[in-house]
Amino acid sequence: xxxSDRFLTNSFLTNLNGNKEQxxxxxxxxxxxxxxxxxxxxxxxxxxxxxxxxxxxxxxQYRNAINQAIEFTNTSASVLDQMKENGTRASVxxxxxxxxxxxxxxxxxEEQLKNIYDIFIELANSKHEGRxxxxxxxxxxxxxxxxxxxxxEINSDFIDGRQMxxxxxxxxxxxxxxxxxxxxxxxxxxxxxxxxxxSKTFTNVIEGLDGKKYTxxxxxxxxxxxxxxxxFNIKDGATTLYTLNQNLQIDLNTxxxxxxxxxxxxxxxxxxxxNNISFVFDTRHLTFYDRPxxxxxxxxxxxxxxTLLQVRQLVENQEEVPSEYSKVFDKFFSNLTDKITKLGNIxxxxxxxxxxxxxxxxDLTDLLSKTKDTDVAKAIVDLQYYDYILNLSxxxxxxxxxxxxxxxx
Amino acid sequence: xxSKVFDIGRRSLSAxxxxxxxxxxxxxxxxxxxxxxxxxxxxxxxxEYHGSLEWGSGVKIQDIARIKNQLVDSQLVIYNSTYAxxxxxxxxxxxxxxxxxxxxxxxxxxxxxxxxxxxxxVAANPSLSAYRQNLIQAADKxxxxxxxxxxxxxxxxxxxxxxxxxxxxxLNAKLxxxxxxxxxxxxxxxQNVVANDLQDQRDKLVQDISKYVNxxxxxxxxxxxxxxxxxxxxxxxxxxxxxxxxxTTDGKLTISMKDDENATITLKSGEFAAIVDVYNNTIxxxxxxxxxxxxxxVDKVNELHVQGFTFHxxxxxxxxxxxxxGAIKFFDGYINGELKINDLILQDDKYIAASLTSAPDNxxxxxxxxxxxQNNVISGTTLNDFYxxxxxxxxxxxxxxxxxxxxxxxxxxxxxxxxxxxxxVSIDEEMTNMITYQRSYQASAxxxxxxxxxxxxxxxxx
Numbered sequence: 001x002x003x004s005d006r007f008l009t010n011s012f013l014t015n016l017n018g019n020k021e022q023x024x025x026x027x028x029x030x031x032x033x034x035x036x037x038x039x040x041x042x043x044x045x046x047x048x049x050x051x052x053x054x055x056x057x058x059x060x061q062y063r064n065a066i067n068q069a070i071e072f073t074n075t076s077a078s079v080l081d082q083m084k085e086n087g088t089r090a091s092v093x094x095x096x097x098x099x100x101x102x103x104x105x106x107x108x109x110e111e112q113l114k115n116i117y118d119i120f121i122e123l124a125n126s127k128h129e130g131r132x133x134x135x136x137x138x139x140x141x142x143x144x145x146x147x148x149x150x151x152x153e154i155n156s157d158f159i160d161g162r163q164m165x166x167x168x169x170x171x172x173x174x175x176x177x178x179x180x181x182x183x184x185x186x187x188x189x190x191x192x193x194x195x196x197x198x199s200k201t202f203t204n205v206i207e208g209l210d211g212k213k214y215t216x217x218x219x220x221x222x223x224x225x226x227x228x229x230x231x232f233n234i235k236d237g238a239t240t241l242y243t244l245n246q247n248l249q250i251d252l253n254t255x256x257x258x259x260x261x262x263x264x265x266x267x268x269x270x271x272x273x274x275n276n277i278s279f280v281f282d283t284r285h286l287t288f289y290d291r292p293x294x295x296x297x298x299x300x301x302x303x304x305x306x307t308l309l310q311v312r313q314l315v316e317n318q319e320e321v322p323s324e325y326s327k328v329f330d331k332f333f334s335n336l337t338d339k340i341t342k343l344g345n346i347x348x349x350x351x352x353x354x355x356x357x358x359x360x361x362x363d364l365t366d367l368l369s370k371t372k373d374t375d376v377a378k379a380i381v382d383l384q385y386y387d388y389i390l391n392l393s394x395x396x397x398x399x400x401x402x403x404x405x406x407x408x409x
Numbered sequence: 410x411x412s413k414v415f416d417i418g419r420r421s422l423s424a425x426x427x428x429x430x431x432x433x434x435x436x437x438x439x440x441x442x443x444x445x446x447x448x449x450x451x452x453x454x455x456x457e458y459h460g461s462l463e464w465g466s467g468v469k470i471q472d473i474a475r476i477k478n479q480l481v482d483s484q485l486v487i488y489n490s491t492y493a494x495x496x497x498x499x500x501x502x503x504x505x506x507x508x509x510x511x512x513x514x515x516x517x518x519x520x521x522x523x524x525x526x527x528x529x530x531v532a533a534n535p536s537l538s539a540y541r542q543n544l545i546q547a548a549d550k551x552x553x554x555x556x557x558x559x560x561x562x563x564x565x566x567x568x569x570x571x572x573x574x575x576x577x578x579x580l581n582a583k584l585x586x587x588x589x590x591x592x593x594x595x596x597x598x599x600q601n602v603v604a605n606d607l608q609d610q611r612d613k614l615v616q617d618i619s620k621y622v623n624x625x626x627x628x629x630x631x632x633x634x635x636x637x638x639x640x641x642x643x644x645x646x647x648x649x650x651x652x653x654x655x656x657t658t659d660g661k662l663t664i665s666m667k668d669d670e671n672a673t674i675t676l677k678s679g680e681f682a683a684i685v686d687v688y689n690n691t692i693x694x695x696x697x698x699x700x701x702x703x704x705x706x707v708d709k710v711n712e713l714h715v716q717g718f719t720f721h722x723x724x725x726x727x728x729x730x731x732x733x734x735g736a737i738k739f740f741d742g743y744i745n746g747e748l749k750i751n752d753l754i755l756q757d758d759k760y761i762a763a764s765l766t767s768a769p770d771n772x773x774x775x776x777x778x779x780x781x782x783q784n785n786v787i788s789g790t791t792l793n794d795f796y797x798x799x800x801x802x803x804x805x806x807x808x809x810x811x812x813x814x815x816x817x818x819x820x821x822x823x824x825x826x827x828x829x830x831x832x833x834v835s836i837d838e839e840m841t842n843m844i845t846y847q848r849s850y851q852a853s854a855x856x857x858x859x860x861x862x863x864x865x866x867x868x869x870x871x
Contacts, residue, residue: 004446004833005439007826014822038506040811043804047797049512054793057522058782065533131536137768139536140722158768165533166776169783191766254723287767289727294766372512405840 005404012397019390026383029374036372045371052368059361062167066354069165069175073347075128076177080340083123084333090116090308091329094321106315113312120305121146124183134179136190137161143179144305152305153186153267154179157285160190160296167353175346177339184335185303187216187281191295195250195288198222200295206234207301208276209324211331214241216300218283226250230283234272242272244281250288257284269306276324278302278310304332411867414860417467420454421853424468428846431473432839439834443613445475446834447605475605478831482612485824486619486626490678492817493620497683499814501569502807505687505695508561510554511800517558517699518796520551521706525782531763532772532779536720541758545750548739552748555703559746562692570662573684574654577664580621581651583614584636588649590614591633595646598632618643622664622679639674641666661689691806698799703748705787707740710778714739717762717774724767725760737762739778 029035039046093109093116096102102109124144126133135143138156145155159179164172180188193200199221206214215235220228227249234242249259257265260283267282279300286295307328314321428449438444450473454466510516527544534540590611597604611634618624618636625637629646636643642650651667652674662685666672676682715736718724728736737760741749753760763775787795 002830002835004829004835006833007829010822010829011826036512038503038807039509039511039800039804040503040506040807041804043801043808046512046804047801050516050518050797050800051793053512053519054522054782057519057526061526061529065529068533129534129537131534131770135770137535137764137766137771139770158766158771161766161768161771163533163770164773164776166529166779172776256723291727404836406836409840409844 016393022386026379030379033374034372035374049372052364056364059357063357065165066167066350070350072128072175073343076133077343079123079126079133084336086116086119087333094326110315117308134182136178151269153280154188180298182339183303185279185301187279187300188298189283189286192287192289193295194293195290202297204297205299209302210276226252255287255289302328411860411864418853418857420467424470425846425850427470432843435834436839443609445477445609445832448474448476450474476832481824481827486624488821489616489619490623492821493680494678494683495810495813495817497680499810501687502810506807508558517554520554523547524551525779528775528779532775535763535772536770538758541761548750556747558699562696566688569684569688577652577654583618584644584649587611587614587644591646594632622681623677639676641672641674703743707743709781709786711738711740713778714762718764718767719762720759720769726762
């Protein structure tokens with residue numbers, strides 16, 4: 001083969017460029033620690049990286065959500081513990097008051113009961129990161145308030161709301177205890193009543209202080225474009241013990257009740273001493289949308305706040321505190337214990353899921369690293385090899401290229 | 410008879426002087442691209458006859474020949490074109506790939522994850538403005554990425570069109586030069602001169618043109634070179650064509666004769682084919698996938714968002730369809746290549762409809778929107794899988810094309826080496842020739858000197 005000078009030069013340059021490309025590629029891989037910098041570096045590898053990163057991001061999101069949820073449930077459990085502690089103290093006071101000797105210091109007990117009552121209201125309205133722990137899905141309105149009529153009522157529209165958190169691909173977890181499941185007793189409406197429905201009946205159970213159960217029945221009848229009549233009956237078998245009638249006026253812009261019986265909407269405290277019935281009935285939290293009814297009507301009965309209030313008044317009036325009130329406390333404790341256990345179960349589930357997500361995180365990070373990261377040891381060995389070849393090329397070409405016959409004549 | 414010796418010596422001196430010229434010309438062009446080495450072809454001068462005797466008359470230069478291999482040159486025209494096609498396409502695909510920035514922290518896939526995960530964060534903390542603001546930021550970043558890609562594609566198309574116009578102008582200039590060279594070569598031929606250097610220049614122009622477009626070359630008896638460019642007339646003995654770039658109403662590029670838009674070049678290879686193919690097919694195909702994804706995100710998010718309730722007291726929203734009066738959409742739409750976020754939401758994050766029950770701390774609607782990332786919402790698959798498939802397609806297209814570049818380059822390099830081997834100048838060879846011609850020249854001079862001494866001897870006798 002005839003070897004021209006241009007042949008030599010081009011041949012050398014072609015080979016040299018090939019070597020330099022390899023060196024440059026390996027250097028880039030080492031400096032970025034990534035062997036896939038663009039889809040064409042490895043089409044399926046790039047797609048795999050995208051999928052793994054998505055899984056990792058999701059995993060990270062779940063772990064953050066779980067950690068936040070654990071903080072929320074821990075705070076909730078701590079508040080419930082404090083409630084239990086204060087409730088126990090109230091129960092002890094009721095027992096101590098039965099001792100005639102202690103009646104001498106009733107002012108002290110009265111003060112203690114007042115403190116416990118205030119603490120209960122405070123605890124019921126506890127917050128975690130700006131959200132009411134027991135306010136359901138209402139972070140705007142305080143869940144429990146003492147109203148101008150002097151009794152305690154539910155102030156929130158969504159106290160039965162469930163706070164759901166996504167903790168896995170197909171795993172949603174409720175992290176809150178709904179206010180109405182802790183503070184039982186308020187016959188409280190929540191949710192939406194279809195404004196176009198001609199008539200709708202709700203029934204619930206009304207429980208007396210002594211534990212006797214009655215039937216509560218609320219019938220809503222549409223009377224105009226924006227008005228409903230509501231009749232609420234408490235029945236003992238076939239006998240009607242009590243009837244309450246309300247005319248409800250709806251604001252069609254806000255879908256809320258704007259007046260009850262022509263006045264400002266208020267809850268109603270129903271007391272039937274002959275039947276040991278004492279509870280708060282509340283229609284104010286209903287909304288009226290042009291959608292299927294989702295409204296709920298919680299069971300009624302003595303609640304812990306108004307019971308404490310009544311006990312305090314009895315002590316203040318130097319009256320005997322009937323033993324039925326102790327039953328309300330016992331029942332509240334029992335429910336509280338159940339809810340603390342429920343919360344513990346939720347926390348355990350969250351911790352278990354966190355462990356699974358942590359383990360997945362390790363696996364996914366490892367997989368991503370294997371797919372994307374440069375094998376530095378191999379890259380350095382390759383780099384040394386190509387660097388050696390490159391130096392050899394330079395050396396040999398520097399020896400051959402400048403020479404010709406001219407150097408010898 | 411002595412005058413005959415002088416005559417032969419003079420002719421030899423002249424022949425070797427010309428041969429030295431050719432050698433020095435070869436040496437001077439050792440680095441000239443496209444130069445074909447030349448070789449002096451000596452021939453003995455026509456002899457004289459005296460009776461039965463033949464008297465030789467010395468040497469003459471019969472030809473100065475270009476040493477070239479026509480087969481290799483023809484192959485170079487073909488592979489120049491296919492290599493330039495693959496190489497240009499590879500360059501353009503690489504630019505398109507880099508616009509996607511995948512896989513990285515700033516690619517669509519990562520920003521899409523962040524966007525949908527931000528919805529999950531809002532779902533877990535519906536009442537906290539910080540998470541709503543994070544969501545708006547995530548949506549804005551995703552929108553910006555779509556905009557960046559779309560603007561990048563538009564800019565790339567504009568640059569490609571400009572580049573094509575520039576190169577077509579260059580083609581026109583080269584065709585005109587070939588026409589002039591055709592004429593000059595023909596004129597030289599009429600005077601029995603072989604215009605080697607002009608032919609080199611013409612061959613170089615043909616090689617350059619073949620990088621632009623699929624080219625067929627033919628040379629007639631008169632030495633005129635004709636070019637056929639993708640079925641269209643390029644140049645012949647007296648005429649050269651002029652071309653221009655056209656864009657059809659549906660945004661497709663074509664190259665046609667300047668004075669007849671219907672006479673188009675059928676592009677099969679070369680840089681023109683690469684630019685036109687990427688402009689007309691690849692970019693619209695990629696853009697359509699990106700648009701499809703963006704539109705799906707807008708539609709699916711809006712579809713659920715209008716059903717939810719805002720954080721206002723009383724809350725707004727709760728509509729069945731995006732077209733219902735008072736429906737609050739998260740995105741105004743996919744407009745001008747960006748996900749346009751509703752201005753109401755940008756001004757007040759309370760307009761984000763995270764709740765499904767009108768309760769402020771209900772995040773069920775946000776959770777439903779976050780779940781879009783898991784659902785099969787586009788072509789029977791998830792957004793992420795759809796995008797991954799697209800990346801595989803982009804990667805494969807670039808990889809396949811790079812393989813074409815590599816294989817064509819290997820062939821082209823080999824052909825180029827063959828040409829260099831055959832037609833390239835070898836300094837060693839030329840130096841050897843130079844010594845040979847120098848010695849021959851010196852010998853001829855010695856003959857003249859010897860004849861002169863003979864003549865002096867005769868004169869001294871008189």
